[in-house]
Amino acid sequence: MTAAAGVAAHPARTRCELDGLSVDVRRSVAIRECVMDRLSLLYLSLFDDEIEARFERLLQRAGLDGARLPTPGDDDIRSAASHVELTDVLIVQRLRGECAVVRGGSCTFPLFWSRAGSRIRLSTVLPLLENATFSRSGLASAMAAVCHHGSYEPNAWTATPLSGWWRVRRGAITFFDLVHGTNREEPVEQGAAGEASPQQDDVVECVRAAFAAYGCSQAGIASSVVELSGGYDSTLAAAAARSMTNVMRGISVEFPYYEFRFEAPVQRAVAAAMAIPRAVLDGTDLFPYAPWDHPPRFDEPAVFVTGIRHAEQVAGFAASHGATRIYVGHGGDQLFSTDLGGLEPMAASPDRAPFARQAWRAVRQTEEPAWRRRSTGCFVYDARQDVWVKETFGPTLRTPFSDNAVFKAALSWSRLNAMQGRRPDKAILACALGDLLPAAVTGRKGKVAYDGVWMRAYAAHGEHIGNTLERVAGLLEHIGANPAWLLKRTRRLAEWAPVSDREVLGAYAVAAWLVSWGIERPADVAWE
Amino acid sequence: MIAGYWARACVDEERCLVYGPRLGRLYLLSTADSHAEPMQRVLGLHRFTHDDGLADPADRVLHDRSSLSRFEPRPAPRRFRLFYRLLHHSRRVAPLALMARLVTAAGRRGAGRDQIDLTDIARTIHAVEQDTGLADCYPRALLTLYLCLRTGRACQLSIGSLAPTRMMHAWCSTEGQLPYEAMPEHYMYRPVLMLRFSPRPA
DSSP, X not given: OOHHHHEEEOTTOOEEEETTEEEEOOTTSEEEEEEOSSEEEEEEESOTTTHHHHHHHHHHHHTOOTTTOSSOOHHHXXXXXXXXXXXXXXXXXXXXXXXXEEEOTTOSSOOEEEEETTEEEEESSOOTTTTOEEOHHHHHHHHHHHHHHTTSOOOSOOBOSBTTOEEOOTTEEEEEETTTTEEEEEEOOSXXXXXXXXXXXXXXXXXXXXXXXXXXXXXXXXEEEEEOOSXXXXXXXXXXXXXXXXXXXXXXXXXXXXXXXXXXHHHHHHHHHHTOOEEEEEGGGSOTTOOOSSOOOOSSOOGGGGGHHHHHHHHHHHHHTXXXXXXXXXTHHHHHSSOTTSBOOOOOOOOSTTBOHHHHHHHHHTTOOOSOBGGGTTTSOOTHHHHHHHHHHSOEEEOGGGSHHHHHHHHHHHHHHHHTTOOOOXXXXXXXXXXXXXXXXXXXXXXXXXXXXXXXXXXHHHHHHHHHHHHTHHHHHHTTBOHHHHHHHHHHHHTTOSOOOHHHHHHHHHHHHHHHTTOOSGGGSEEO | OOEEEEOXXXXXXXXXXXEETTTTEEEEEEHHHXXXXXXXXXXXXXTSXXXXXXXXXXXXXXXXXXHHTTSOOOXXXXXXXXXXXXXXXXXXXXXXXXXXXXXXXXXXXXXXXOOOOHHHHHHHHHHHHHHHSOOOHHHHHHHHHHHHHHTTOOEEEEEEEOTXXXXXXXXXXXXXXXXXXXXXXXXXXXXXXXXXXXXXXX
């Protein structure tokens, strides 16, 4: 059977059974399956309209063609892994009782695994309310994740809030031995070692080609919204995707503060240059921690919950206009203004005071310095909101900066700058894609810091934060956190005392997650 | 005597941030307290003109790290590297106003000797920061002040606040331009103190 002939769509299917392996896939995630004599491939992506092309491209580039490669070895899978899009997942089932799962570094949907007898169960859903057993250390780790690893889905460890369930690492290949029930992991390096030293012209060509391919991938979109900040990234995301058939609208957020005084004119100028209508949201209604309208039922606690009101407003606007896509510039800074050859730094430890001894042990274990290489694509953006937005509102978020080709171009840019002893910046985007960038963008003053907005957010929503923490105070205590300390810290933040807010951020992420799932007392669920 | 202006950065209807040049600190005060003359005297503001509409004297950044990457790198003179380090550490022992006076005296002593343009000033500061591995607004602003005065240029030293945070920024501009700022960011900070300097004493 040829690869093309074996591709089959399963838009409504939720469970795929393979030999020794079952895969539960949420309905918002598209699946392509290719079954050959001694090889089965499953490709998962949030992008229904792009998955076909992505899967075909992978099969061609990686040579995962059953006719030529009946039983791929580990090296074949390693080679294929670098062609899997950063947002997607590839599952390779081999005859020898082995399975390999490649999860992209910026995967837009969660993926977990557990053992069910002799079988491995993979799932894009953490089965929280299915008589699951909760883990105290897993929840304490989730709180610590916010403190140590910022907004990214934790990748340094794989424990989840559920006992017996582990997260499949991003930017990695996880090999499962289905016979012996063991597994091992390897990082996926997107930049091949030993590649020739890039020249500026080569990088320019790579960037152009990558954005041209991104533009082609959006050809089927008829109605879209762009989050128009006036910066390079969102402008490029929209400009490269524009076409005669894509009706595009812009949506911007404006703040009435001194540091934002140049932002609105730039946003207006960009919308005018792109000839798209633009709606404006009042930023003071969308402060971090603003309460949600739709329960943010993420699979795991995520700091993104603090920005949920903003996500609701933008996604609601898109849905009300029949848009199927929301273009964003997420990841632009991480790709082109950061050295992708380096390690992502970790924040300092949170305060010891709000943690009991056992919880503190879990927190300290999350300080593991492993899995911090940026070249794996794990630090592009926190993509956990994407699946929630799609399932709650319909449209899909799309950034060009999680495209494999764009990421590889950025890696070349980082390498070139490292060779010249410089820090990368977005000059390469202006050079390669200047025709897509209005003068207002290239002449923009710079990026605005949101520190002032966050401080105002604590003053405006201190009461909501406190109420959320109080609702699950018993649970926080159960997992080893100190609600009284956290409430006191929240009050101090609301009074603009110069103290760290990371402990409150972490606790709020866990508390909001528990409240969203209707879990407010330790007795509401079973514990290990 | 240094001519200058100060402003309050209001954080809400009742409170404002005020920079006190006497100790070089930012204070969160009630609006009423900020108006009290004894308080202004304690903070060292009484010598300066109060103007809450104080505007940023810098309209543009002439060079940043990105634009200077086009130039061939050159080593910074050793005396400037030492001077930059000294200025960097001086904040622990001397407030900005005092350091500005000392730097002004040093700059005026050699005023007019160097005939270099603003790009050269930018490249010098950039090279110093490359060589020392330090990139901080405080010594950068004072070194810019020194180089401007040394080359016979009048300039303004500004202190800004990103209210309501306690984050502050310092920058020195001349002819409406900021010769060098690693990453353009001064525009985010509302000026709370602006001191004027000329190459010769008034």
